[in-house]
Amino acid sequence: MEITTLGTSSMVPTANRNHSATLLSYKNEKILIDCGEGTQRQFRKARISPVKITKILITHWHGDHVLGLPGLMLTLGHSDYKKTLDIYGPKGTKKFMSYIYKFFDTRSKIDYKVHEIENGMFFENNEFKLEAAELDHGEACLAYSFIEKDKRKIDKKYLEKHKIKANPKLKLLQEGKNIIYKDKKILASKATFVVPGKKITFIPDTGICKNTIKIAKNSDLLFCESTFLTELQEKARETHHLTVKDATNIAKKSKSKRLVLTHFSQRYNDLKVFEKEAKQHFKNTEIAEDLKKFKL
Numbered sequence: 541m542e543i544t545t546l547g548t549s550s551m552v553p554t555a556n557r558n559h560s561a562t563l564l565s566y567k568n569e570k571i572l573i574d575c576g577e578g579t580q581r582q583f584r585k586a587r588i589s590p591v592k593i594t595k596i597l598i599t600h601w602h603g604d605h606v607l608g609l610p611g612l613m614l615t616l617g618h619s620d621y622k623k624t625l626d627i628y629g630p631k632g633t634k635k636f637m638s639y640i641y642k643f644f645d646t647r648s649k650i651d652y653k654v655h656e657i658e659n660g661m662f663f664e665n666n667e668f669k670l671e672a673a674e675l676d677h678g679e680a681c682l683a684y685s686f687i688e689k690d691k692r693k694i695d696k697k698y699l700e701k702h703k704i705k706a707n708p709k710l711k712l713l714q715e716g717k718n719i720i721y722k723d724k725k726i727l728a729s730k731a732t733f734v735v736p737g738k739k740i741t742f743i744p745d746t747g748i749c750k751n752t753i754k755i756a757k758n759s760d761l762l763f764c765e766s767t768f769l770t771e772l773q774e775k776a777r778e779t780h781h782l783t784v785k786d787a788t789n790i791a792k793k794s795k796s797k798r799l800v801l802t803h804f805s806q807r808y809n810d811l812k813v814f815e816k817e818a819k820q821h822f823k824n825t826e827i828a829e830d831l832k833k834f835k836l
């Protein structure tokens with residue numbers, strides 16, 4: 541699993557920071573969270589083809605999170621995009637997506653499906669599920685979690701020790717079922733072990749709100765907006781944004797393992813101050829940079 545922060549600025553981009561976009565790569569899935577202006581070029585710089593995108597999760601329709609969508613849809617429409625693109629977002633996403641095709645001449649359209657979602661789980665397959673939580677940003681805005689499912693694996697040493705050879709019944713063991721092998725009962729609890737799935741949470745623009753802690757609960761990796769240093773707390777409250785300290789509070793209260801700060805105001809050039817301040821409250825903090833990769 542790999543997460544690439546394609547854009548880490550807030551409302552106004554800087555020479556080093558593009559508008560919001562993050563890409564989560566997991567096996568054949570490429571899930572794009574937000575698509576700020578310039579995201580397509582960030583894809584090129586990261587040497588990832590946008591044609592590989594499988595899902596887009598839109599957090600909210602403020603320009604700094606979506607202005608790259610018309611261009612991306614234009615590119616996909618002119619490329620060999622054969623899949624149906626699933627686009628998830630808050631209430632209003634269907635209307636905004638229809639505006640894109642009304643206002644811009646994108647010519648060829650790809651197949652896409654828009655899903656307007658609220659709190660809770662909205663996607664599940666054998667390997668992972670996706671959850672959303674409504675935030676407090678003055679307009680419909682969602683946080684997202686990617687939750688990988690636990691995997692049961694066969695303990696090869698146990699098989700060797702008990703002289704169990706490869707046979708079709710091993711598949712049942714892997715499903716957690718006990719089997720009979722050469723008249724002996726083999727317990728799944730002894731012959732297998734569980735690898736816990738990883739959880740990654742993305743908290744975009746928001747004021748203080750309980751749902752941030754709820755959705756981030758026990759995340760292995762938590763991406764959280766941190767538009768301002770704590771000294772600008774009043775400004776953060778006025779504009780429904782978070783400070784460094786707010787983000788570290790969410791990480792602590794949700795018992796997340798790693799925190800990555802992102803969505804920085806243009807007023808900050810050197811982000812070392814963010815790191816320094818954050819580490820006083822939550823040691824395991826990292827700073828997102830454009831095109832930086834986070835592995836799990």
Ligand SMILES: [Zn+2]
Pocket residue numbers: 550551560602604605745803
């Ligand atoms: Zn924003």
Ligand SMILES: [Zn+2]
Pocket residue numbers: 600602677745
């Ligand atoms: Zn916003």
